[in-house]
Amino acid sequence: MAESIKTYTNESFRHQYIRAEALVDNLLKTNFGHFFVTRIEDAIPTMKLPVPPVRSTNHSLVYLSQGEVTMGVGAETYRIGPDTCLFVPAGQVFSVDAVNMVNENEGYLCNFHPDFLIGRFGKAELLNDYEFLRVWGNPHVRLDKPTADFVSQVFNRMLLHYSTFGLTQLVLIQATFITLLSEINQAYQPALVSPKIPALNITNRFKELLFTYGKNYHLVAEYADRLNISANHLNKSVRLITGKSPIKWIDETIVLEAKVLLYQTQLSIGEVAAQVGIADASYFSHLFKKYATVTPSAFRKMIEIHQ
Numbered sequence: 001m002a003e004s005i006k007t008y009t010n011e012s013f014r015h016q017y018i019r020a021e022a023l024v025d026n027l028l029k030t031n032f033g034h035f036f037v038t039r040i041e042d043a044i045p046t047m048k049l050p051v052p053p054v055r056s057t058n059h060s061l062v063y064l065s066q067g068e069v070t071m072g073v074g075a076e077t078y079r080i081g082p083d084t085c086l087f088v089p090a091g092q093v094f095s096v097d098a099v100n101m102v103n104e105n106e107g108y109l110c111n112f113h114p115d116f117l118i119g120r121f122g123k124a125e126l127l128n129d130y131e132f133l134r135v136w137g138n139p140h141v142r143l144d145k146p147t148a149d150f151v152s153q154v155f156n157r158m159l160l161h162y163s164t165f166g167l168t169q170l171v172l173i174q175a176t177f178i179t180l181l182s183e184i185n186q187a188y189q190p191a192l193v194s195p196k197i198p199a200l201n202i203t204n205r206f207k208e209l210l211f212t213y214g215k216n217y218h219l220v221a222e223y224a225d226r227l228n229i230s231a232n233h234l235n236k237s238v239r240l241i242t243g244k245s246p247i248k249w250i251d252e253t254i255v256l257e258a259k260v261l262l263y264q265t266q267l268s269i270g271e272v273a274a275q276v277g278i279a280d281a282s283y284f285s286h287l288f289k290k291y292a293t294v295t296p297s298a299f300r301k302m303i304e305i306h307q
Helices: 010-017 022-027 040-046 124-129 145-165 170-187 197-213 220-227 231-242 246-264 269-275 281-292 296-306
Strands: 035-039 051-055 059-066 069-073 076-080 084-088 093-096 106-112 140-142
Touching: 022 040, 035 040, 035 145, 040 059, 040 106, 051 246, 059 069, 059 145, 069 084, 076 084, 093 246, 106 145, 106 170, 140 170, 145 170, 197 220, 197 231, 197 246, 220 231, 220 246, 231 246, 246 269, 246 281, 246 296, 269 281, 269 296, 281 296
Parallel strands: none
Antiparallel strands: 035 106, 051 093, 059 084, 059 106, 069 076, 069 093, 084 140
16 A cells, blocks of 8 residues: 655645644735745744654754754754754655743744745745755754844844745845845854765765655665665765764664654555565664664654653
8 A cells, every 4th residue: 555755745744743723824924835934933833842753845944042852854953042044955854852942942943945036036046056055955044143143133033024925025035034044054053064075076966866766766776776876885985074974874764754654644664664665574673773773663652652
């Protein structure tokens, strides 16, 4: 039985994880599936937490000026504090922990479709200029105090305009948004810094392929073929840059995909294993526990308890 993993639009995410209250209508304007911005302290009371591993068609940006938030992005968990940004690229699996999600948190949440800038700047590819929106980039950006102060001002200006006019004056929102991303980009530090440029390029291309084909390709050789290099060369490059082998990156991607299926579907453990390309359910359970610290059955029970 085949069940594909659901990728949420803003509308379907709202239905699943946002409380049906009039307050939400005041925060989200018409066409909020294209873009919206709101204060963290206003958004938290509307959310059904925790949010389990899911993925969205849109990019998201969380900026904290006060407090602490814990989120999963891909296979990594990030705990962000004041003067910090966290990005979730479109299509990337993410989760939101209920821990520390209290009203004392302050900051901004911005969500935008990859095509948001089309019409003003001509092409969606403009967003590729910002590494923090690439699946291989560093989603965690710390700001110094002067930059944080300016980013807060830009966010506040953008929120004021959005709250008043929605997207009816799109050009101004787009220009302010580009200013925001460009300012954050000045503080951006790559997750992988290495003088070994060829190895770094290979690693980044491998991560993009893994993001696209992780469900179907489980062998290092399959990725090496796509990159037109030997499996040994790929292994050496990825280890040199990340400290992890390609097979570990592949295994983590399989487990992440399985987590989403265990939450979203009623498939048996064996069927989930088959969906992520593993025929042996026993091996799948062993692999899942290795990276998730619990068995697939225990993980599903944890989800049921939270619900």
